Amino acid sequence: MTKTTAQPKRARQKPEKADLSSEAKSPVNADLTKDQHTKFYTDMVRIRRFEERSLRAYQQGKIAGFLHLYIGQESIAVGCVSLMDENDHIITAYRDHGHALAVGMGMDECMAELYGKATGCSKGKGGSMHYFDPSKRYWGGHGIVGGQTPLGAGLAYALKYKEIEGCALCFLGDGAINQGAFHESLNLAALWDLPVVYIVENNGYSMGTSQERSSAHPDAGIAARAEGYKMNWAHINGESIFDVREGVSAAMKLAKSDSKPSLLEIHTYRYQGHSIADANHKKYRTKEEIEDYRKNHDPVSLYRDYLIDAKLLDEEGVKEIDQAAKAEAEASAQFAEESPFPPEEDILKDVYWEEDNPDQKTSGGRIFFND
């Protein structure tokens, strides 16, 4: 047997700089109205301002635990959600604020959740990593890396079972692609033709470990692993909301018309650390790299420049959107600050459906065990 020497894996390749003006002409983008553009841009700015404000609150000691910021990745959540209809569902990991705001959850409830307040979207029971709003078909907010990927298959399974022409968008980071549950999910999705779109938001680092140091994959990139499951896959450049919309809409169409899953890899970048507790994020990557992404590949700035060039927005409009988003974020912090903490008796609520619905209770016995 010939001994083979492992070759260095190809580093994550930065895609060519996006050309928004030509990508705007693709079929899924060409008919967007000025109002739609304005809404997408506004949502991206709102996510950024919300997170910047939450970062400040964290630094002020108002927020406990972890805070995984989405800043730099906003085009993905907004682009994907812009394609959803009332039969489509979404689930993500712990970097979940952007998706929550994109589906229409309010800044107030989201900020209050970070503060652990009763007015939070999960009544202060979930925290940053665990936002939910099933009324908006948003199923979390999941804290364990890769743990949401079978749930995403399950949402798709339910849609298919009920013969609803919808799909599940299941987001994960590049750090989740080496989890067993993810591979089991890909196999089930392909085996059973589940209408699920797995979207890897590849920001290059699984916490402090670069993709190069964590993932063996084909030269074509991590999405090409889908070949092993005979599944559709594609690369998308996340710095362009138009590229996101184009690539994801094709996968959603495949899911909804043919009940076929896809694995998409969206190249993106986070400017902040893995979480705010990640003090080393300028050590495992260079300042120059962060600066380059901020300056040349920022999805919000690139979209703004396109909108101004295309005369869909002017400088004044941009400024107004930004100021309104800042004001909204500030107001949400005020709202969170003034909201009450949940009462102590809330600790034992929302544990069991049956305990919360005593009129429909059929079980007997003791369910909670503190003396």
Add this chain to the structure above:
Amino acid sequence: MPEITYRQALKDAMIDELERDENVVIIGEEVAQYNGAYKVTEGLLKRFGPKRIVDAPISEAGFIGMGIGASMLGIRPVMELMFWSFAYVAWDQIINNAASVRYMSGGLINVPIVIRGPANGGTGVGATHSHTPENFIANTPGLKVVCPASPYDAKGLMKSAIRDNDPVYVMESTIMYNDKGEVPDDDYVVPIGQADVKREGSDLSLIAHGPSVLVCLEAANVLSSEHGIEAEVVDLRSIRPLDEETIINSVKKTNRAVLVEENKPFCGVGSQISHTIQSQAFDYLDAPIQRASALDAPAIYSPPLEKKQLPKADVVIKKALEIC
């Protein structure tokens, strides 16, 4: 009343619920074409078709997690684990996701899933296949866990489990699958969280769940015929929720208790029961509470020694005689 096996009783429960609710699906390894590794689902594919009865690949984390996701959207999956010992490869889904999603969403979501399968030792399959994780499950708020020990309870508890809006984990026993008992044809349920006194007695309470209930009944007969001791056998049936009232009433009557289980002793179910008794019936106890659990090592393979590792009637009798 017809006499059927524990296995048939479980299947009858699933048939009833599959017919009653179109959102009930059976998913697991070998449940459909192979007719079930332990034949619990035999014939269901033929009767209900491949949409309702689904063979899963060997991917417990994947298919159980998928079931949890589907249940959030209103499907009622009944997931078979070929052995509960295989739960550990899906532990994140079983413990983290199923138990926590409701809580973390502030009560907006519920997870009406059933996970079922055998959880017992004593069959010569060694340490990896002989786990009894009901104590681990019961330690997790958000989950319910039941351990039927008779065909009647198997059917009634399975039906309750499938109708429940919270995750209910059903621990069966390969040793009991062929046991026969009287089971009505009609649509009855055994409510979760109600213990059952399987034998009345006045001198001693033997408190057990799962296969240990049968051990206790055997021990009770010997205690009666050879020692003149009338033991009451309390079958917990459900671990969480726990029917403390039945336990306490029995101990108040008999003033003595032996807690029997195939679980390991440390943090086993008996630890909790023991605490319950001392805190609610301290003044009624005439002797220290005794426990008979599995000997505290991984499940041994060697068949004669495996029989020694699990608490059998002779151990229960010995423990009983120490306090009677």
